[in-house]
Amino acid sequence: MDVARTYGSYVGQALEKNPDRANALIRFGLHAESYRTGHFPDAQSPNAHQYLRHMAMKEVADVLGKPGQFAWTNIFAPVEILQCFDIKCISMECLASYLSGFWIEDRLIDACETAGFASTMCSYHKTFLGACEAGLVPKPLCGITTSTICDCNTNTFRYLRKHEGLPTRLIDIPHVWSPEGEEYVVAQLREMVSWLEGLSGTRFDEDQLRQVLVRENESKAHYLSFLEKRRTHAYPEALIMRLFMLFATHLSIGSEWALEFFRMLDSEIDAQPLDTSKRLFWVHIVPYAQPTLNEYLNYNENLTVVADDFNLDFVEQLDVGRPLHALARKMICNIYNGDFSRKIDAVSRYVQHYECDGVVEFCHWGCKQSCGGVQLLKRQMSELGVPMLALDGDAIDRRSGQEGQVKTRFEAFLELLDATGEGQACA
Amino acid sequence: MIGYVCKYTPVELLSALSADPVRVEPHVASFNEADAYMHPNVCSYAKAVLEDIDSRGYEGIVFTTCCDSIRRLHDTCKVLYPEKFVYLLDLPRKVDDASVMLFARRIEDLLQRYRQFSGHEFNRSCLIDLLVSQHAGKMRQKGAGQRAAERPRVGVVGARYSAEISRILNDNGVDVSFDITCLGAQRTVGMSYEQLEALDDHALITCYARALLEQLPCMRMDDVATRDAFLEQQAKRVDGIVYHTMKFCDIYSYEYAFIHSRFDIPVLKIETDVTAQSSGQIRTRVEAFAETLKTARGIASAAAPVNRKPGEKMYVLGIDSGSTSTNAAVLDESRNLVASRVIRTGARATSSAERVVQEVLDEAGIAREDVSLIVSTGYGRVSVDFADLDVTEISCHGKGAWYFNPEVRTILDIGGQDSKAIRLDENGEVADFAMNDKCAAGTGRFLEAMARTLEVGIEELGPLSQRSERHVEISSMCTVFAESEVISLIANDTDKADIAHGVHEAIAGKACSLLRRVKPEPVYMMTGGVAKNLGVVEAVEAALGEALYICDEPEIVGAVGAALIGLESLEGAQE
Known part of the structure; x- marks a missing residue:
């Protein structure tokens, strides 16, 4: 961590004088990390996670070095279609997290707020916009987002269109599924496909998309199989892997490497011992730089996060025979779309099926869709008799980490879990 | 009575269903209830609606999927008020034939659901009447007479701008030229009664859905080019822009950043949280903004009464009634600083002002009746009831800083x-x-x-x-x-x-x-x-x-500025 911080201070200094130099330092840092995770992986980590971490680093390092050959997306964008054009997808939240890894999120957030953006906005978007204002963001081929959740999404992509001259598309996702709503999304996907054909100079091949969906279905089947085994088996992991998992379940889902990761995950758990830990279900994103949470949730055999809602937001098999309709349905029926009751039902199902002892929801600063429903989820968990902790904080801005509060709340929650459980001590 | 919260709500249709639609404008003192059911970081307006919903006796609320906070407000209301008509109208973010068709279907669903809930019938002629009269109203507005040429005018952008801000602007001699905040509805169908009457129900609702979607877009819509063009055009015609936002509403800050970087006109940013506590700050900001605009137009403040006998030396007293200190300064007609005083503000702003006036007069060696004019500034300026004139601390600090050092361009x-x-x-x-x-x-x-x-x-x-x-x-x-x-x-x-x-x-x-x-x-x-x-x-x-x-005493700059404004006012009156 100290190496990252020291390196980050060089990036920060470069940022003030020469954004191109800061950009080069960031790319070099990511390549170095990609090399390190490929050759000297974290020994505590299972093979599948070592592979995932390396690929997540490599994807971003490769992409940032090739402006014009990738796309900014949100986490729900139809990345399967972009794979058919050989366009890699990076979400702006993902880039913001990586920039925070260099300890420069504070400068970027300040730059964003100084330009007039609200301080109460999501800090992922503030970091990304601050990086744009500082000239730190490479220009991709295009930007594609959906209206699923997040007030900032539509506006940040519009900002890219207006200020950076980036071609962008918003896929407008109906709040609930209906036959005509599905057709509405399919029509937008068709239009997006021909737009991408024009931008990339490549013909779209629907069979290729079918192959991507076949791999996606296989990946999900492996993940659900892994989680079935996880009901009884342990699987050591660090909290940050919940974020890296988003590459496999979202940004690169359907790719060869993501499928390979899920295969490894599914087979590797067979050799793991039986799980005796207190089991948590996580709701919404994880804050990767929170010392208390890392202390308790990294490779702890007594306390583990079994699953989270983001990586299980749509688990149905896709209809490969109608690929665009399948993707439309996937986006509309996502648990992050629609009434909050949809998400509450899904979390309730998962918590019961995966036999979780408690639920933690992280209310990230600025994310109204998440914190706005936290009390409703708490009511439901209370009815199910499952203890739930709502943690307030900021997933990437260290200045708003509220470490003291997080520590007190989390430790009190663990005491509560111990009191309600059968006496198994937590860490 | 049905409440609504968004300009895209089919208010005319609700009227045609005798639903008595009312725009929800909550006035709350705290968010104790709302924080328990939602979260402190949700938009203040959404929380205020939740606080307000019971007390106003709404039979229901029609929400739209306008933003994340409102979506969650709908989810919460649905759980808390199962007996009420709590409806979420899914609003497309795009405006084209496909989205109009989809939106029309959703409006038809709202119509059916409300009929089932209330037993009211849909009065088709009423809807047509309302749409036609709105169109005619808009045409009349376009040809309406112009305002007095000398009054500065502003445009209002952002979220949920309140009647209070409008009143303060008007009281301070500023006209509102346009309002494109998220509640400023401007739909028009552009068809006659006969043309609308000839349509079947579905075609009528489709036509209406198009009119709703084709309003000047709010910032949650995908394409806001017409909004940008409108601002580009209007920015040349107004003296300033008032940007209002709610605490934890972030959408419009993108537009604020755009305006701030794009146009070289004064922009006043106001953030409120629906509660009455913020009104003091709002007043100071809006009044100071009005003063700035009027100064730019060369409109002097109203001349104050002169309280001086011929041949006598003229003194003007400025009082800055702040939250921590109350400061006073006396200037003579040659702008010499005769005396100044700084005291801690006590529990009552008025008695602190009385006390500081007495102390500064003693220091100057003059009596109250020797003072031609008293000008108050600061938070407590309106509480200083013996002042002849009150001016915001923004203008006073500007004047005061200039007095101490004319090289100064920026004051903190x-x-x-x-x-x-x-x-x-x-x-x-x-x-x-x-x-x-x-x-x-x-x-x-x-x-x-x-x-x-x-x-x-x-x-x-x-x-x-x-x-x-x-x-x-x-x-x-x-x-x-x-x-x-x-x-x-x-x-x-x-x-x-x-x-x-x-x-x-x-x-x-x-x-x-x-x-x-x-x-x-x-x-x-x-x-x-x-x-x-x-x-x-x-x-x-x-x-x-x-x-x-x-300067030597940085706490008296506002009071000196107030006295200077008083002197200028007297000089203006004498001319």
Whole structure:
């Protein structure tokens, strides 16, 4: 961590004088990390996670070095279609997290707020916009987002269109599924496909998309199989892997490497011992730089996060025979779309099926869709008799980490879990 | 009575269903209930609606999927009020044939659901009547007479602008030329009664759905090109723009950043949270903005009464009634500073003002009746009932700074409960200003809280911080969180001098951020009580990379400015 911080201070200094130099330092840092995770992986980590971490680093390092050959997306964008054009997808939240890894999120957030953006906005978007204002963001081929959740999404992509001259598309996702709503999304996907054909100079091949969906279905089947085994088996992991998992379940889902990761995950758990830990279900994103949470949730055999809602937001098999309709349905029926009751039902199902002892929801600063429903989820968990902790904080801005509060709340929650459980001590 | 919260709501259709639609404009004192059911970080408007919903007797509310906070408000209302008609109308973000068709179907669903809920029938002629009369109304508005040419005019953008701001603008002689906030509805079908009557029900609703979607887009829509074009065109016609937003509503800040970078006209940013507590700050900002606009148009303030016998020397007294100190200054007709006084503000602003006036008159060696004019400024300016004129502290600090040093172009004023950045033009007039949000971060109150936590006197903080040898970062600027951060540092045996230095750096960071909002230029001046704290001054200078000019008594700058405005007013009246 100290190496990252020291390196980050060089990036920060470069940022003030020469954004191109800061950009080069960031790319070099990511390549170095990609090399390190490929050759000297974290020994505590299972093979599948070592592979995932390396690929997540490599994807971003490769992409940032090739402006014009990738796309900014949100986490729900139809990345399967972009794979058919050989366009890699990076979400702006993902880039913001990586920039925070260099300890420069504070400068970027300040730059964003100084330009007039609200301080109460999501800090992922503030970091990304601050990086744009500082000239730190490479220009991709295009930007594609959906209206699923997040007030900032539509506006940040519009900002890219207006200020950076980036071609962008918003896929407008109906709040609930209906036959005509599905057709509405399919029509937008068709239009997006021909737009991408024009931008990339490549013909779209629907069979290729079918192959991507076949791999996606296989990946999900492996993940659900892994989680079935996880009901009884342990699987050591660090909290940050919940974020890296988003590459496999979202940004690169359907790719060869993501499928390979899920295969490894599914087979590797067979050799793991039986799980005796207190089991948590996580709701919404994880804050990767929170010392208390890392202390308790990294490779702890007594306390583990079994699953989270983001990586299980749509688990149905896709209809490969109608690929665009399948993707439309996937986006509309996502648990992050629609009434909050949809998400509450899904979390309730998962918590019961995966036999979780408690639920933690992280209310990230600025994310109204998440914190706005936290009390409703708490009511439901209370009815199910499952203890739930709502943690307030900021997933990437260290200045708003509220470490003291997080520590007190989390430790009190663990005491509560111990009191309600059968006496198994937590860490 | 059915409440609604968004300009895209089919209000005319609800009227045609005899639903008595009412725009929800909550007035609440706190968010105690709403915070329990939602979360403190949800948009204040959404929370206020939740607080208000029971007391107003709505039989239901029609929401739209306009933003995340409203979506969650709908989810919460659905659980809390199962007996009410709580409906979420899914609003497309695109405007084309496909989205119009989809939206029309959703409006038809709303119609059916409300009929089932209420037993009311849909009055088709009523809907057509309303659509046609709205169209005619809009045409009439276009041809309506013009305002008085000399009154400055502004456009209002942002979220949920209240009638109170409109009233303060009007009271201060400013006209609102356009309102494109998220509740400013402007639909028109562009068809006659006969043409609409000839349509079948589905075609009529489709036509209506198109009119709703084709309004000037709000910032949650995908394509806002027509909105940008409207602003480009209007920015040339108005004297300034008022940007209003709600705490934790972020959507419009993208437009604020756009306006700020694109147009070279004064922009007033106001953030409120629906509660009445913010009204004092709003008044100061709106009045100061009106003064700036009128000055730019060359409109002088109303001449004040002259209270002087012929041949006698003229004195003018300025009082700055602040939250921490009450300050007074006496100037003579040659602009000489005859006397000044600074006292702590007690529990009542009026009695502190009385006391400071007596003390400054004693110091000047003159009697009350020798004073031709008294001008008040500061938060308590309206409470000073014996003042002849009241002017905002923004204008007064501008004038006062110019008096002490005409080279000054940018002023940083850190007072007890607010901080301000003011930019002056080459004539010493206020060109732009910004104030801190409704929060003690970066103000004198913040310093007081930190001094209390460190168990030192407020006046000791400056010298203490100058002994610092090690860098300590206070990351949170929230007074409450910073206090707990300082407590943790004390618990870790961190040197108090280092903590004090960290606190000053945190204030300096916040101050620089505020300064950048007014496009600052040197020479810089710092005013207000915090300018006496050398630790803060050094930290601001370091963060800014510029020296700060500070006059001998930085707390009287506002009072001197008030007296100067009084003198100018008297000179104007004599001319």
